[in-house]
Amino acid sequence: xxxxxxxxxxxxxxxxxxxDLAGQEALAGARVLVVGCGGLANPAAxxxxxxxxxxxxxxxxxxxxxxxLHRQVAFRGKDVGQSKAEALKAQxxxxxxxxxxxxxxxxxxxxxLDREVASATVVLDCTxxxxxxxxxxxxxxxxxxxxxSGAAIxxxxxxxxxxxxxxxxxxYACVYGDGTDGDLACSQAGIVxxxxxxxxxxxxxxxxxxxxxxxMPATLRLFDGRTLSWREMRxxxxxxxxxxxxx
Numbered sequence: 001x002x003x004x005x006x007x008x009x010x011x012x013x014x015x016x017x018x019x020d021l022a023g024q025e026a027l028a029g030a031r032v033l034v035v036g037c038g039g040l041a042n043p044a045a046x047x048x049x050x051x052x053x054x055x056x057x058x059x060x061x062x063x064x065x066x067x068x069l070h071r072q073v074a075f076r077g078k079d080v081g082q083s084k085a086e087a088l089k090a091q092x093x094x095x096x097x098x099x100x101x102x103x104x105x106x107x108x109x110x111x112x113l114d115r116e117v118a119s120a121t122v123v124l125d126c127t128x129x130x131x132x133x134x135x136x137x138x139x140x141x142x143x144x145x146x147x148x149s150g151a152a153i154x155x156x157x158x159x160x161x162x163x164x165x166x167x168x169x170x171x172y173a174c175v176y177g178d179g180t181d182g183d184l185a186c187s188q189a190g191i192v193x194x195x196x197x198x199x200x201x202x203x204x205x206x207x208x209x210x211x212x213x214x215x216m217p218a219t220l221r222l223f224d225g226r227t228l229s230w231r232e233m234r235x236x237x238x239x240x241x242x243x244x245x246x247x
Contacts, residue, residue, distance in 0.1 A: 031055040036126035037084040039196035042074040047204035049092040055100040061107040071193035113139040137172035150199040155225035157199040161216040174238040195225040
């Protein structure tokens with residue numbers, strides 16, 4: 001039951017027909033795992049905390065650097081040198097003290113992900129390397145936990161939702177394969193701040209749609225920041241996928 005302050009805080013989204021009180025209660029009861037606390041996670045976590053998600057679990061082993069600040073908008077100059085997970089937690093709690101936030105300064109591995117994904121309502125992959133993405137996907141497939149995947153480099157972004165609660169859902173490996181080659185870091189290729197912000201914001205919206213119980217199409221969305229345009233590609237479960245075909 002929402003108190004008076006919460007009714008006022010969330011009043012604008014409670015007015016939205018597709019959201020209303022039932023949607024707010026669904027958010028309040030959710031546990032969202034955010035892996036990676038950089039450019040994608042900053043806007044995603046801020047919007048989820050602002051919206052009233054009950055619990056946010058953050059994981060990142062990195063520290064804030066000066067070169068992060070042009071795109072990782074939750075951080076401030078005073079945060080340079082601090083743990084990204086802890087610095088992001090502080091911003092989220094300052095925004096909304098109703099939200100429970102856990103910060104883990106850890107390089108996630110398969111065992112850690114298996115434990116945390118098991119109790120998550122939805123997972124946001126906000127990482128920047130294929131090895132970690134594959135481990136996240138494996139844990140989500142194992143526990144049938146919805147996965148919201150985002151990526152951005154240079155002026156290009158990608159977004160996909162894998163609702164692994166559904167038996168016919170594709171997984172990340174169905175679309176990208178199960179390899180770990182091809183990483184290209186922002187430090188090597190560059191990134192324009194608003195591009196990663198666009199994708200991270202949409203990750204938050206997609207996660208909210210999942211929490212509200214709205215079906216999300218099996219679509220890979222590709223953003224081109226040069227032309228401000230989107231392309232969409234439908235994808236399907238791969239019956240020979242080495243990750244999810246025998247789950």
